[in-house]
Amino acid sequence: MSSCDSCIVRNSAICAALDSAEVEALNTLGRRRRLAAGESIIWEGDESVLVANVIEGVLKLSAGTEDGREQIVGVVYPSDFIGRPFGGTTRHSVTALTDANVCVFSRADFDSFAQDHPALEHKLLKRTLTELERTRDWMVLLGRKNAEEKVATFLLDISARLVEPGCEAPSGVPLGNFDLPFSRQQVADILGLTIETVSRQMTKLKRDGVIDLPSRRAVIIRDRTTLEDLAG
């Protein structure tokens, strides 16, 4: 029996394209791996040797300039796919933000399995198209929004994302209170700001009664409408 049968993302990850015999075959190629918060699984510039599905936890994709400035270029959640199939090198690091659980494949194995299973490639294509759209949307934030708009947009985005399968109660309604899986520095690296600016904007939103910050990582959205207005 395949361990995939009990996998909590079995029906939402790209594996959902496969029937049980195919999942069984894929299962022999992959293995589970635990990652501690802060641990990296893929490094910017390295040869692309593995790909994976996220089962549990939150991970960041990041890249930096030569002199060490970092930009987080993506955040992945359970059922998301990571790594670069069909390509030589990976241009972005992948690092766990929380303790995480992933299902890892060698890239070569995955590539050839995928080529033989068009339904799997189709799922991956749809997922990649959606991710590309999301990434392009984020470019508007990075290029054209000011600090207040960036932070407001970020909080709304996160509250919607954390509802998705495997993260929290799957009610479909954006959460009004949640714990950020990010430090202030990481929020800054997502928004293209400094840590101080993020802190000041969060404090301002709290002072204005739009959000509440009961602890370092916790956020409560008190006035979603205002937050949406501020998001630009």
Next chain:
Amino acid sequence: MSSCDSCIVRNSAICAALDSAEVEALNTLGRRRRLAAGESIIWEGDESVLVANVIEGVLKLSAGTEDGREQIVGVVYPSDFIGRPFGGTTRHSVTALTDANVCVFSRADFDSFAQDHPALEHKLLKRTLTELERTRDWMVLLGRKNAEEKVATFLLDISARLVEPGCEAPSGVPLGNFDLPFSRQQVADILGLTIETVSRQMTKLKRDGVIDLPSRRAVIIRDRTTLEDLAG
């Protein structure tokens, strides 16, 4: 006989995945369309009704904030694919920057044709993965680079891009001189800057002898090494 046989991007667009009988079938679904510079073919927020291959010309993908600030989120060249297959709405406008020539399909037709031709989907997947990587790289520029670094990076990127099939002599060597397919405003919208800042940085590069600007759209890279240093 299919008009695709004489298509100049026949072997570089995703159509290269198809044999001649398949191309013939796809040909019956598509039609050529000319676009004048400035003309849009897809609008942000509209239902996704068509997709296309770029045959000739340069087009921009853009999105904006509610109050009218614009960000260019992608630039497409001959053999690139545009539109949103397998999805309800398009989140980004597509507008011709030069006179252009595209090969248009109804999204529904394309979707079902693609589902029946895994090799086509595979090509599209590879292309989409590459585009996602490129877009993420651009996020580092938007989020973490200063004006000088942005302009320097932009000039290097463009000079490499304009060498690609269908644009210029396909020598494989980045061009030292070329005509920008963008106005100053469009460059600003790509880099997340204002038109004045772009102008000042270009002037500065010229004053320092790194580039030359013989006319409004023309650029000559005089000192590529320095430009690469400035790109960060």
Next chain:
DNA sequence: CGAGGCCTTGAGTGTCCTCAAGTCGCGTGG
């Protein structure tokens, strides 16, 4: 309970934006 890291807050600076005027290039028409 103490230490250390993370976060907040403050003061001052610099980069890029805004607003405004001026110049250049190009097409049109006299």
Next chain:
DNA sequence: CCACGCGACTTGAGGACACTCAAGGCCTCG
């Protein structure tokens, strides 16, 4: 052929927003 007008670009002056540098406070975890 030149005058004209328009749009695109350049240049300048001033200001705002986010950054830098620095100190202090607060969790959190050992």
